[in-house]
Amino acid sequence: MKTLVRIVLGLLVLKVAVANPRFSRQADLDSYDDGNYDVDDVNSENQEYDYEDGPTIEDPEVEIGTLAPPDYNYPMPEASLEEQEEEEEELPLKPQLIPQGSGGSGVLMGPDTQKGMPTCLLCTCLGGSVYCDDLKLDSIPPLPKDTTHFYARYNRITKINKSDFASMNKLKRIDLTANAISSIDSQAFMGLPELEELVIRENHISQMPALPETMTLIDASHNNIDSKxxxxxxxxxxxxxxxxxxxxxxxxxxxxxxxxxxxxxxxxRNNIQSMHEDTFCNLHDFNYIRNALEDIRLDGNPINLSRTPQAYICLPRIPVGDLI
Structure with missing residues (x-):
């Protein structure tokens, strides 16, 4: 029985010794006392393999910190072509004088008006177009010399003088719709070599002015013009x-x-009562055809179109009007 107990105890000691080297060495010292082991040697050996001991007082302390990044001078990237164009566009524009017009002083923003301000402050100037609509004007303001299109609709202008458009060599269109014009100088538009379009509808005009041969559009509707x-x-x-x-x-x-x-x-809606057979066609040339004239409006007149059938032979379309 004692032998069995010793065997069990020996197995336990062996198991502990394998799990813990320090205990194993200590167990060897306790178990064997044959004088072959020196206690000092064992202690020195224990110190060499003692992994649990931390650093001693004499061990230097290491301070852990962060280092500032070095200063680098990175080269600036070159601006793209689009960015360079944007920078150029952002540069301040230098004001330029607008050329002198008729009756003006040639100051910035066009010649001065009778209201004491430049035309292009009173009106709106866009390129060669001058818009003076609905400003309660009673006369034509002095225009910049390079004006090509002039609009002064819905004002109170009563008269057009010869001097109003003097020296306006680039003027192509004049629109004076819905004013109170009753008088136009007979030569008011003859000094305009580039004039093509004149709109003077909805006024009180009784006499059509002379117009240059360059005209492409004439609109004098809603006035008091008679045949004379x-x-x-x-x-x-x-x-x-x-x-x-x-x-x-x-x-x-x-x-x-x-x-x-x-x-x-x-x-x-005029007072046209009759028409001649050669009004549109050529009675001496029956081969003559007026292809361009496709739109003739005679409705609202006291004329019977069926009375002059030969007057429409050369036309691509019969005029619009009463046939009875």
Whole structure:
């Protein structure tokens, strides 16, 4: 029985010794006392393999910190072409003088008006176009010399003088719709070599002014113009005229001769009572065809179109009006 107990105890000691080297060495010292082991050697050996001991007082302390990053001078990237263009566009623009116009002083923003301010402050100037709509003007303001299109609609202008458009060599369009114009100087528009379009509808005009041969559009509708108010052969030499609108006036005959270039003729709601057979066609040349004139309005007049059937032979379309 004692032998069995010793065997069990020996196995336990062996197991502990394998798990813990220090205990194993200590167990060896306790178990064997044959004088072959020196206690000092054992202690020194224990110190060499003692992994649990931390650093001694004499061990230097290491201070852990962060280092500042070195200063690098990185090269700046070159601006792209788009960014360079944007920088150029952001540069301040230098103001430029607008050329002097008729009756003006040539100051910045156009010549001065009678209201004591430049035209391009009173009106709106965009390129060669000057817009003076609905400003309660009673006269034509002095315009910059380079004006090509002039609009002064819905004002109170009563008269057009010859000096109003003097020296305006680039002016192409004048629109004076819905004013109170009753008088126009007969030569007011003759000094305009580039004039192509004149709109003077919805006024109180009784006499049509003389116009240059360069005209392409004339609109004098809704006025008080009668046949005496149109100069003889007023449109004959206008070889570029395309549109002639004389609606709602007091005209009692068609103003012939009309140029071959004409496309639209509006004479509705006048006092036209008769028409000659050669008003549009050539009685001496039955092969003559007026292809361009496709739009003739005679409705609202006391004329019976069926009475002159030969007058429409050369036209691509019969005029609009009463046939009974």
């Amino acid at each position: 108010g149109i100069l003889k052969e007023a449109f004959k030499d206008m070889t570029s005229l395309l549109y002639l609108y004389l609606t709602d006036n007091e005209i009692d005959y068609i103003p012939v001769p009309l140029p071959d270039s004409l496309r639209s003729l509006h004479l509705q």
